[in-house]
Amino acid sequence: MIMKKNIAIALMLVVVFAASGMNAASAQNLAPEKIHSAVDQVAPIIEDTALELWKHSELPLVEFKSSAYLMKILEDNGFTIKSKGTAGVPTAFVAEYGAGKPIIGIMTEYDALPGLGNEPVTSKEPRKDGVTSGHGCGHNLIGAGGLGAALALRNLIEEHKTPGTIRVYGAAAEESEGAKVYMAREGVFNDVDAMLHWHPNSVAGLWYARTAAVGMLYVEFSGKTAHAGLEPWKGRSALDAVEIFTHGVNMMREHVEPTARLQYIIPKGGVAPNVVPDFATVKMFYRDIDRAHVEKSMIWLKQIAKGAALATQTETLAVDYFGMYDLLPNTAMANRMQQHLEAVGIPSYTNEEIAFAKEIQKSAGVELTGMTKAVTPLPAQVPTMGGSTDVGDVSWITPTMGTFMPTIPENIGVHTWMATSCHGMSIGFKGAVNAAKVLTATGWDLLTDAKFLAEVQAEFKERTEGFTYKSPIPDIIKEPVLLPEDMKKHESVVELKEYFKKHAHEEGF
Numbered sequence: 001m002i003m004k005k006n007i008a009i010a011l012m013l014v015v016v017f018a019a020s021g022m023n024a025a026s027a028q029n030l031a032p033e034k035i036h037s038a039v040d041q042v043a044p045i046i047e048d049t050a051l052e053l054w055k056h057s058e059l060p061l062v063e064f065k066s067s068a069y070l071m072k073i074l075e076d077n078g079f080t081i082k083s084k085g086t087a088g089v090p091t092a093f094v095a096e097y098g099a100g101k102p103i104i105g106i107m108t109e110y111d112a113l114p115g116l117g118n119e120p121v122t123s124k125e126p127r128k129d130g131v132t133s134g135h136g137c138g139h140n141l142i143g144a145g146g147l148g149a150a151l152a153l154r155n156l157i158e159e160h161k162t163p164g165t166i167r168v169y170g171a172a173a174e175e176s177e178g179a180k181v182y183m184a185r186e187g188v189f190n191d192v193d194a195m196l197h198w199h200p201n202s203v204a205g206l207w208y209a210r211t212a213a214v215g216m217l218y219v220e221f222s223g224k225t226a227h228a229g230l231e232p233w234k235g236r237s238a239l240d241a242v243e244i245f246t247h248g249v250n251m252m253r254e255h256v257e258p259t260a261r262l263q264y265i266i267p268k269g270g271v272a273p274n275v276v277p278d279f280a281t282v283k284m285f286y287r288d289i290d291r292a293h294v295e296k297s298m299i300w301l302k303q304i305a306k307g308a309a310l311a312t313q314t315e316t317l318a319v320d321y322f323g324m325y326d327l328l329p330n331t332a333m334a335n336r337m338q339q340h341l342e343a344v345g346i347p348s349y350t351n352e353e354i355a356f357a358k359e360i361q362k363s364a365g366v367e368l369t370g371m372t373k374a375v376t377p378l379p380a381q382v383p384t385m386g387g388s389t390d391v392g393d394v395s396w397i398t399p400t401m402g403t404f405m406p407t408i409p410e411n412i413g414v415h416t417w418m419a420t421s422c423h424g425m426s427i428g429f430k431g432a433v434n435a436a437k438v439l440t441a442t443g444w445d446l447l448t449d450a451k452f453l454a455e456v457q458a459e460f461k462e463r464t465e466g467f468t469y470k471s472p473i474p475d476i477i478k479e480p481v482l483l484p485e486d487m488k489k490h491e492s493v494v495e496l497k498e499y500f501k502k503h504a505h506e507e508g509f
Helices: 002-028 032-056 064-076 139-160 179-185 238-255 291-312 331-344 351-364 391-395 417-422 426-448 450-463 493-502
Strands: 080-084 093-099 103-108 164-170 194-201 213-222 261-268 279-288 315-324 400-406
Touching (some): 032 331, 064 164, 139 426, 179 391, 291 315, 331 400, 331 426, 331 450, 351 417
Parallel strands (some): 194 400
Antiparallel strands (some): 080 093, 213 315
């Protein structure tokens, strides 16, 4: 009797193990249609989210409604909010679902741009609700598409009883002092096995490129006021110092490598022509091929500022308060994501949407070609770009890859009212849904294909051999400098200035 019972138990275990093995095998080899269907099921949430974030159009560091909206949906779908106000950024968050390894990260963004508010129409038309900011870079779609991929993966994990964790990063303020850089400094990405992201564009392709590293420099000069007509000799012009500084920067251009990019603005240059300016400021970006080039040139820029102060008998403060790394590609991830991108393809557009796209192009004065027609092939060599992204910092900590999906017509750029318009209607929404399909398919492979994940991580290890991540943010800066003063929990801008003046010699000044 005992023997029969043992045989029965053994047979039951065989059946159970066989069934679980079949389930694991099917989980690893899901048909593309199955994965795409998982995204289609949450497509209404993606579209509603895209529209809701577009309506909010909140500026960097104050995206409270947008981040709360995303967290609410995640919580309603079984995710746990692990962190709010992450790494000192009030509108950043981390949410996750599942347990154990591997941990697959998905980036979301949701900040808008100032001055780009527009009705979702084919002409430049201010929003009727008076909102002047707008999603000209499509971060409403990044948030919605990333959310959709996370929800689809959550449902697939639940259905197939798959081990692993999906972690969603609320990466606020990408257009300002990107939360990803603060998160990176706090080690928030250190245990992630691979990271996924996407960005709106006019093409369907992969973010398989090297972007530029960047340093952000704040320079101020303090002088002495005087009557510019009666007694100018009694004054010392801070604006003169700014002019000498910017002239020095422009002379510097001749002697930097072709990969360098220098841009600046003069936020403050005086209050009246007949008053010698006692205070003037410059804000500039220095971009180059990697962090080493940027850091070397930052020292040079500070020296130029010091020289301008000496020449005008003024005082100066120069602080590189924020920066980003260049984007590190991962070919193994790119090859797999390209396969999924080609399987998903570009969205299918209605005649009305094509007409809308062409009217946008007409407004821009470009050829009326409508939307892109095909997926861009993966380039044989990794190209370089002059722009920067805070995804770069993440890519040096964990293997990272992203996709582009068309959300604007051909030959239309982001950071325009035309992009804002498209990102608030169906053309943009369809791009977010298709992007979610690419991210979901790639994420599923990372979760279930151990060999693929090992290849991804081996390449990452090889590319980063001997590298240790060092944050481009000075240690004294605990939260974004541009955070409104009434939201700060640490040093005020005045206190930070005093610190840097006192320790200028330690900052390579």
